[in-house]
Amino acid sequence: MIKHHLNPEILMSYAAGNSSSSVSLIVASHITVCSKCRKEVSFYEDIGGKVLEESLSVETKAETLDIILSKLDGINSELISNTIIENSSFKNIPVVLQKMLPEGNSLTENWKRGIGGIKYFNIDMESVHKDSHARMLSIPPGKKLPNHGHEGQELTLVLEGGFSDENGYYNVGDVAIEDENNIHTPIADSEEGCLCLVVYEGNLKFKGVFGPILNFLKI
Amino acid sequence: MFLENYIETVDFSDKLPCIEYKQEKHYLVLKPAVKDKELTYLISRVADFKDKSAFSDLFKLVGPRIKGYLMKLGSSDIVAEDLLQEVMLTVWRRSETFDRSKAAVSTWLFTIARNKRIDMLRKEIRPQLDPLDPMLTPNQEDSADNVYGFKQESLKITNAIDQLPNEQAVLIKMTYYEDKSHAIIANELKIPLGTVKSRIRLASTRLRKLLEGQIYD
Numbered sequence: 001m002i003k004h005h006l007n008p009e010i011l012m013s014y015a016a017g018n019s020s021s022s023v024s025l026i027v028a029s030h031i032t033v034c035s036k037c038r039k040e041v042s043f044y045e046d047i048g049g050k051v052l053e054e055s056l057s058v059e060t061k062a063e064t065l066d067i068i069l070s071k072l073d074g075i076n077s078e079l080i081s082n083t084i085i086e087n088s089s090f091k092n093i094p095v096v097l098q099k100m101l102p103e104g105n106s107l108t109e110n111w112k113r114g115i116g117g118i119k120y121f122n123i124d125m126e127s128v129h130k131d132s133h134a135r136m137l138s139i140p141p142g143k144k145l146p147n148h149g150h151e152g153q154e155l156t157l158v159l160e161g162g163f164s165d166e167n168g169y170y171n172v173g174d175v176a177i178e179d180e181n182n183i184h185t186p187i188a189d190s191e192e193g194c195l196c197l198v199v200y201e202g203n204l205k206f207k208g209v210f211g212p213i214l215n216f217l218k219i
Numbered sequence: 220m221f222l223e224n225y226i227e228t229v230d231f232s233d234k235l236p237c238i239e240y241k242q243e244k245h246y247l248v249l250k251p252a253v254k255d256k257e258l259t260y261l262i263s264r265v266a267d268f269k270d271k272s273a274f275s276d277l278f279k280l281v282g283p284r285i286k287g288y289l290m291k292l293g294s295s296d297i298v299a300e301d302l303l304q305e306v307m308l309t310v311w312r313r314s315e316t317f318d319r320s321k322a323a324v325s326t327w328l329f330t331i332a333r334n335k336r337i338d339m340l341r342k343e344i345r346p347q348l349d350p351l352d353p354m355l356t357p358n359q360e361d362s363a364d365n366v367y368g369f370k371q372e373s374l375k376i377t378n379a380i381d382q383l384p385n386e387q388a389v390l391i392k393m394t395y396y397e398d399k400s401h402a403i404i405a406n407e408l409k410i411p412l413g414t415v416k417s418r419i420r421l422a423s424t425r426l427r428k429l430l431e432g433q434i435y436d
Contacts, residue, residue: 008423009401009416017333017345018398025346032348035356042322043431044423048333049325050376051395057283058290061300065278068307069271075312095349152402179413201402 002034004167004174010155011037015044021125022134022199025100026155026175029197032094033173092159092172097197100125101136116143134199139163139188152201154178161192258324259317266314278307285332292336292398305335379429387422390415 006027013019014027031038093101100123102110111119123134131152139145141161156163156176163170165186170176178184188194258280264273285306289299309331317327337345349355380388389408393399401419405412 007416007420009419012394012419012423013401016394016398017337018394018400020400021345028346028348032352032354033356035359038348038356039359042326043427045330046323046326047376047426047430048329048395049323049327052284052288052329052332053325054375054377055284055288055291058287058296058299060282060286060303064282064300064303065275068278068304069275071304071308072271072274072311075308092354094354095352096346100346 002036002171002173004170004176005034006030006037006155006175007177008040010177011040012044015041015048017048020132020201022123022132023155025097025123025125025134026157026197026199028096029094030157030173030175032096092195097159100134111138116140118143118145131201132199133201134197137194137196137198139186139194139196141188141193142190143188143193145186145188152180154198154200156186157197158194159197160195162189163187163194163196164189255324259319262310262314262317262324265311266317274307274311277310281328282307285328288329288332289336291396294336294340298339302332302335302339305339306332309335376430379426382429383422383425387418387425390419391422391426394419 010019010023010027014024019027027037027041031041101121110121112121114120117140119138121136123136125132125134154177156170156178158170158172158174160172162172162174163176163186165176165184167176167184176184176186186194258277261273261277261280264270265277282303286299286303289302290296294302306328310328313331317324322330334345334347380391383391390404393404393407399407401412401415405415408415
């Protein structure tokens with residue numbers, strides 16, 4: 001049962017079509033497993049439908065319809081294909097996220113090693129938003145991440161295991177939302193550790209004794 | 220409503236007997252619920268029979284609105300025409316996947332137009348929910364009829380937005396009509412980012428009451 005949800009402003013931006021590609025990735029992944037937030041997105045898309053309906057009509061060019069009609073022949077209908085990816089070593093990753101991970105062989109071969117047994121993989125969003133980042137993070141059981149703040153918003157979706165921080169325990173499917181200025185100290189589940197998708201804007205800012213080193217290493 | 224201004228070019232009287240319409244000056248005005256039903260009918264003709272005549276009627280009904288929407292969000296006339304072509308070709312390709320029990324026609328068209336606009340203008344990946352993902356959790360069943368979209372008597376969205384306090388209304392308009400992120404909105408209005416977010420949250424609760432509350436009344 002999902003306890004930690006995305007908030008209205010994030011879901012509305014996703015539905016309206018103006019969230020960044022990395023935020024879109026985490027929203028699409030979360031609403032795959034969260035019917036409550038998926039329903040809320042439908043509501044905001046219904047608003048978009050009404051916005052479209054109530055938009056001022058602008059006359060189309062006289063030839064537009066003929067151009068479109070001339071392109072119809074030869075177009076096959078596109079039934080949405082079932083896109084189960086066979087080779088992934090992780091069973092609990094939504095398809096939308098799997099598509100962004102290395103193809104074929106498992107993610108495990110592509111992990112980069114951070115400090116303290118933490119492994120990560122940076123997802124290339126090919127985004128025009130240069131300061132918008134997405135990464136997979138695998139944290140060993142009981143491992144405490146250095147407490148850190150953010151220049152921008154950080155969203156974390158739990159895919160396997162879980163973690164806890166000052167706001168409580170986050171289970172599979174839960175999303176943690178950390179705004180700029182918040183400082184938190186996540187600890188991975190003591191038995192299962194934590195596999196999660198993290199997206200953030202700007203740079204992470206690590207506090208404490210090792211902060212400068214961590215900032216330099218950009219784990 | 221999709222039909223005002225353009226209905227005079229389309230004659231439904233022989234094939235759509237369920238429409239109740241009235242002649243007003245040069246316009247025919249359809250009841251909103253019927254409108255959605257007729258658009259659904261045209262899409263089903265396209266899906267089942269690849270009916271180009273139904274497709275053309277659909278274009279005449281929704282094309283100018285889609286173009287208007289795209290231009291409102293900043294596309295030039297030329298770009299809006301290109302995007303409109305893309306949208307209509309996608310409608311043709313995907314007509315069989317349109318499911319009335321899941322979304323209103325206007326919502327479906329909106330999501331297609333939204334995605335085409337992002338694809339073409341931003342040239343970036345925009346991850347989307349995969350509707351066939353085996354991990355997809357079942358939908359919540361919270362009402363007997365489980366109707367998606369708003370009821371026919373619901374407020375127009377423009378009226379609903381007008382009922383919001385001005386400071387909230389302006390944020391919803393910037394989100395839907397101007398394609399602006401919260402950070403850009405905060406910067407332009409010179410208010411803190413946290414204030415933008417909390418006002419949008421208040422506005423969404425209020426919009427829900429105004430628009431969706433009527434479903435269960």
